[in-house]
Amino acid sequence: MRCFLPLLLVITTLLVAAPTYAADKANFSNLTLAKAQELLKSGDTRLTDLVDYYLSRIDKYDANGNKINSVAELNPALKQQIALIQTKLDDKKPLGTLFGAIVLLKDNIDAKGMVNSAGSWLMREHKPKQDAFVVSRLIAEDALILGKANLSEWANFRSSKSSSGWSSLYGQTLNPHDPTRSPCGSSAGSGAAIAADFALLAVGTETDGSVTCPAAVNGIVGIKPTLGLLSRSGIIPIAHSQDTAGPMTRTVTDAVIMLEAMMGEDPMDDAALAPISLSQHLKLGGLKGKRIGVMRNMMGYHPELDQVFNQQLAVFEKAGAIIVDNADIETKGKWGDAEYTVLLAEFKADLNQYLTQSKAPLKSLEDAIAKNIEFSPRTMPVFAQEIFIAAQAAPNLNEKAYLDALANSKLLTGVQGIDATLAKHNVDFLIAPTTAPGWKIDHINGDNYMGSAGSASAVSGYPHITVPMGKVQHMPVNISFVGAKLSEVVLVQAAYEFEQLTQARVSPKL
Incomplete structure (x- = not known):
């Protein structure tokens, strides 16, 4: 194409x-x-x-x-x-x-x-x-x-x-x-x-x-x-x-x-x-004494992925860290609807602002929808634009539906999500497999997305680092390091030491 x-x-x-x-x-x-x-x-x-x-x-x-x-x-x-x-x-x-x-x-x-x-x-x-x-x-x-x-x-x-x-x-x-x-x-x-x-x-x-x-x-x-x-x-x-x-x-x-x-x-x-300054924390020793929470409820969708992850837990323990199992984000599954409402509403407002200020060839989301229809053989041969249409119908940023959704999504992923999990289990950060190995490209059904460890970080606005941890058959898989707002120093120390101890990245054979 x-x-x-x-x-x-x-x-x-x-x-x-x-x-x-x-x-x-x-x-x-x-x-x-x-x-x-x-x-x-x-x-x-x-x-x-x-x-x-x-x-x-x-x-x-x-x-x-x-x-x-x-x-x-x-x-x-x-x-x-x-x-x-x-x-x-x-x-x-x-x-x-x-x-x-x-x-x-x-x-x-x-x-x-x-x-x-x-x-x-x-x-x-x-x-x-x-x-x-x-x-x-x-x-x-x-x-x-x-x-x-x-x-x-x-x-x-x-x-x-x-x-x-x-x-x-x-x-x-x-x-x-x-x-x-x-x-x-x-x-x-x-x-x-x-x-x-x-x-x-x-x-x-x-x-x-x-x-x-x-x-x-x-x-x-x-x-x-x-x-x-x-x-x-x-x-x-x-x-x-x-x-x-x-x-x-x-x-x-x-x-x-x-x-x-x-x-x-x-x-x-x-x-x-x-x-914030981070590069001075690229050194070994950052894992010693750290309490690390394992988010088991961010796993379970791919047994071979879980097996690779479980094998790597020994790396943290050998480096002097303390593994705290079942440090689950208990609000998992509760923020999806609120997040989607926020994304739809903000996409309409933010894209319209960008298009107007940038003098782009499209003037608005509404314009993009119309032109996608006009040129659909070129723009929509694989999938449609139902999210665009839903966003155009979404609430404005001063409406209660949006404001309530924004507050709830931040609460459920931040204060009641990552923050609450860190406090309840007295851990420094959280880990889990990042996502499943790559699925087959499918232009009929779309992505075969199984699960991930990153949504709470994304919605809350908190940091998330992903690092190679090995392979499932011939495909690479990664581990996620998740923490509180502005906890990059702790996550960088942990991610760097894990990387140095495992050297798990594999290059593709082209």
Whole structure:
């Protein structure tokens, strides 16, 4: 469904005709940020070498070969960005924390010179005039923006029968571990691209599971931070009370450094929180003496997944942690209706505001509904738009139905949910399997979604980190670390030590 020719032409153009440097391209496989920076500082590796490595892999496996279809667009200003950063390196000028980081942005994040479509064919000509706040922070820290990643259209908020990773503009993203299986969503391209080594880092966004699920299903690290730590301005929204960007990387260290770099108090975002410092907590010893609650009622939907998780509990105990079993969130299952009411109401209001302020080709949600009908063979060949229609009929943000739903959803997931569970069992944080291994892509029935550990964190606005913990047959599976509001320090310590002790991430064989 995707036309590859334009992307291939761009790749061919951007493969820079440059001198051959001493760096061995094989050494670029699954780089960390620290290793990339070491190679660049040595002078033996040029930034063009790193970029060419990723462009070559995108050409070989994303646009051809396995046709993972995770990269939607390459940055037309790539050569200029490379020249600016390489000049800093050559002149030994001060560099930002993310120099050498080659980054993909989910295609619902504004970036100058590139389309921001939310995956919709109707938005194919929408080019924002300025960068989203998080993108400006990345560039300020000398990250190189490689391009845009495909996503589930409208961040998986158009139809209950959607197929994660499918968009009417770019088609279906595949899971690099098994191209017949889903990459989950909505940050499908971000997750698949990082797992497949098409970039060093990626930015995803989450309303409920859209960073953590594709991170888990593709076997990488994802962080959904506390609501407000990352600005929401310049990101096509679903719901302001839950939306956040988040880093998607191959290591906890890279995710934390990227998260820190994107933080900043944005005057355009009224939920903005002051930045917090996390990278100094990337050290061993953080698990010793910690009381860890196991959320058993967030499990039970996949026996092999539970088996992998149960085997990993010994890792925590060996590190000196105390496992507290059956630390269940007792309000599970009670917030779904309230959350859905909130999402519908906020989507209508927030999307209308974004479309108006951004001067996008669509003027409103109502306009999008009408044009999806008008161009339905192009925009709705796989699934419909019943969520759009429900959102258009949703209450306004000053109506009691919405205000009551918002208060109840926050209460049931926060104070009476995560907070109450932590207090009742006297634990520092909670763990469970993140979600089931990737299911078969199905354009008839939609996603076969079994369950996850992340909804309470998403609705409450509390942090959630997901880290690889092993495999179920040939598919990667992850473990979730869930905590109270602004408990990132505790979660980072735990996630980092677990990662270092297990080294459980597996690379796909493309």
